[in-house]
Amino acid sequence: MTVLGGIGFTAPWLLTALLALPILWLILRAVPPAPIRRRFPGVALLLGLKDDESVSDRTPWWLLLLRILAVAAIIIGLAGPVLNPQQDQAEGDGPLLMVLDGSWAGATRWTEQLEVIEAQLTKASRAERPVGFLVLSRPDEPSFQSADVWRTRLAGFAPAPWQPSEQDIDRSVEIMAGLSDFDTLWFSDALDYDGRETLLDALQARGAVEVYQTAANVLAIAPAVYENNVVNLSVSRAIPGQEREVIIQAEGRDPAGNARILATATATFGTGETTAAAELSLPSELRARITGFTIAGQRSAGATTLVDDGLRRREVALIGSDSAEEGLQLLSPLHYIEQALIPTADLIDGSIADVLPANPDVIVLADVATLSEAEATPLLEWIDAGGMLVRFAGPRVAASDISRYDEDPLMPVRLRAGGRSVGGAMSWGEPKSLEAFKDTSPFFGLTIPDDVVVTAQVVAQPDPTLAERVIASLSDGTPLVTRKAVGPGQIVLFHVTATAEWSTLPLSGLFVEMLERLAVSSAAASPEAGDLEGTTWTPLRVMDGYGVLSDAGNLPGVDGPALVSAPAGPAMQPGIYGNGDRRLARNVFAAESTLTPAAWPSDVPVRGLAVAPEQPIAGWLLSLSILLLLADVVASLALSGRLLNRNSATVGMILALPFVPLALPAEAQSDADAFALAATAEVTLAHVITGNAQVDEIAAAGLNGLSDTLFFRTSVEPAPATAVNLETDELAFFPILYWPITPDQPRPSTEAYAKLNDYLRSGGLILFDTRDADIAGFGASSPNGRKLQDLAAPLDIPPLEPLPSDHVLTRTFYLLQDFPGRHMSRDVWVEAAPPDAEQIEGMPFRNLNDGVTPVVIGGNDWAAAWAVRGDGSPLLPVGRGFSGERQRELAYRFGVNLIMHVLTGNYKSDQVHVPALLDRLGQ
Secondary structure, eight states: OEEETTEEESSGGGGGGGGGHHHHHHHHHOOOOOOOOOOOGGGGGGTTOOOSSOOOSSOOHHHHHHHHHHHHHHHHHHTOEEESOOOSGGGSSSOEEEEEOOSGGGSTTHHHHHHHHHHHHHHHHHTTOOEEEEETTSOOOOOOBOHHHHHTTGGGOOOOSSOOOHHHHHHHHHHHHTSOOOEEEEEEOSBOOTTHHHHHHHHHTTSOEEEEEOOSOOEEEOOOEEETTEEEEEEEESSOOSOEEEEEEEEEEOTTSOEEEEEEEEEEEOTTOSEEEEEEOOOHHHHTTEEEEEETTOOSSTTEEEOOTTTSOEEEEEEESSOOOTTOGGGOTTHHHHHHHTTTEEEEESOHHHHGGGOOSEEEEESOOOOOHHHHHHHHHHHHTTOEEEEEOOHHHHHSOTTSSSOOTTSSSOBOSSOEESSSTTSSSOOEEBOOOOTTSTTTTOOOOTTOEESEEOOBOOOTTHHHHEEEEBTTSOEEEEEEEETTEEEEEESSOSSTTSBSGGGSHHHHHHHHHTTSSOOSSOOOTGGGTTOEEEEEEEEOTTSOEEEOTTOOOEEHHHHHHSOOBTTBOSEEEEETTEEEEEOSSOTTOOOOBOOOOTTSOEEOSOOOOOEEOHHHHHHHHHHHHHHHHHHHHHHHTOTTSTTHHHHHHHHHGGGHHHHHHHHHOOHHHHHHHHHHSSOEEEEEOOSOHHHHHHHHHHHHHHHHHHHHHSSOOOEEEEEEOTTTSOSTTOSEEEEEOOTTOOOOOHHHHHHHHHHHHTTOEEEEEOOOTTTOOSSSSSHHHHHHHHHHTTSOOOOEEEOOTTSGGGTSSSOOSOOOSSSOOOOOEEEOOOTTOOBOTTOSSBOOOSSOOSEEEEOSOHHHHHOBOTTSOBSSOOSSHHHHHHHHHHHHHHHHHHHHHHHHOSGGGSGGGHHHHHHHHTO
């Protein structure tokens, strides 16, 4: 690019044509030779006459100037003028490599970075330079291609939720060794990392290097820590500066399950400081709903920290056989459990009837043998809903008959009577130690102290399922801890007491670690690598560079120690990891992490991202030239006297032609045409306007919900539902009309009934819904039923019958026998079958007519069952619990069958479908 007077030109050689403008001026200004004068007597007759159309003998100077300016605008426009031209590496020659850090630190201003990259690609394209990309967070050998090709791929670039590692830099340096010379534009995320200087040296050895880097300070938040009943939060910044406040938002779910900002806190950076702290005091119920903390105004994975079990203290209900007397607390069956759980859990005391309404995470029964039916039934329901019951044996359990013959529902295994003594004065042998935990046990990897021994226990009865339920054993193979699943919940039994009476387990740190592995407690501090030895963690949700969580899909599990110690990367993505009931958050910015700003050598030019973009003005100049030429036409016509004569209209039309395309589309189509185009572009479901705003709103939401279901389950891709005015709108565009009945809706006009009858005769279907099946059967016993009779009287409706079990609506897409909506009723009426319809031997249904029933009548309020909000969630409740959701599913299936019946007819009556239908029907 050549810069002249502050304006750049991509084709400056075209400006030489401006030298021809003076010559053009002289040519236009030239006057033809004067005519020879000859006297002719007859000229005297013309004296006194005036010609209305006169021609100047010389072109006016201002018209010449207008023409010269038009030509000059064309020449300058074709030379490619550019305002605010930028001279940098992209304007050189030879290959150009664009290096991106591509880390979370640049995510907040990623859009600005892409804009600068696009501007550099434009310059490289103008200079015809091949361009390659190297993203350091995911290094791969660059492919040098046309800059125009890369411009179309920019949308696929996204920041990674980690910084370039040493391995990434080593890989990048290896790539540089295999490339020829090139210039480099490095887009830095403003943070330093190991190996950056080495890579810079490798790039400078290949050519010139320029750096683009944001001047904004990088912020990050460390994992939240729960101490002394408050949540401690710490924020870091890369560059110390003036005092600054940042807002920390606690994000989570409200009781309805919607994402919300549950609380906020303010952290203040002091002058010259790089860290700021904040505290949040929250009730346990609110704290349990928090899923993460973010820095307001920042959009990066480093500005987001996820929370796990370390923030949420689990609620544990403790129930023992007896309360110890004063002075005998060490003999209390709950003493050691309380000491193990107090630092990491909220404890609840009381009876089973008292603690169940609080819905604790865990209930511990210490030497509690027999439970009454009033206690056992709700406790089992609580476990089946996801609760965990942890039981400890003791003298009462050993002496009772619980789970002796048949397995007790609240026990994981059957037990032998009397228990077992392995180290007392009246027993044989020595106290037993623990066997190393198997790799299938949740305790796998825990170190077993030598001083942990068992002297007595209750013994499990041999059983085919015993082996798979044992998660800890003694050295002789006797089960020590057993577990079974009950739905999403589980029951765990320690075959020893919770006191030191039968074993030394409660006196050791292993006891606390085992409770933690079972998720009875939640660790207050982040675990060390050794604490997770022998465990495998499955990624549940992973975080991208912007800090947005998404489903982990089928990503492989990772080893527990690696989850804590391994650097973040493609094989160790930040997110939430699970191991059984435990959850662990892997965050981008750890508690011990620091932010170091990137510093560049003096010989490397550093530019900011706030660079004013180049502005090509060739289009404006060429448009100006066209306007000047049009003005020349007008001026020439005016000078010749032809502008205001009978040809003025033609001239005006010619001058207006450039603007016709702008005006025609807005005026060309009427409202009726727009309605027709919208209704026929895709299959569109429609509902009749009743005049009741609430009913019409539910009808529209219901048809939209049914359209979504059709889109996801069938090959039909409907457009959004529309409302139909029977008086003014054309009905032929819609395959089905949903007509909800209200007692006060007006009766259509005679013209509307004529359109309705034509619609029914031409293959359309009307679904009449009286919406009163909960209070009335089919007929005129309700106001809605009587209104339906009144509305349907002028319609050409064929004889009707209750929907038979072999009607094609029962098998169009799904096999159905019930057709519920928000209400449950089998009173659904359709066109009656022909009198001669007979069932052929071997066929599961009669030979019905091959048309589509023109009407379907019922009162199940189908639209209310189909209705969804804008986010896809149900608008209105249907039934209760699982049965209600099953009823909603059947309503959707009926809707799908109905639409497929309208669109395909009775094709399921063809013989070709008989074998498949017989197989599905079990015949």
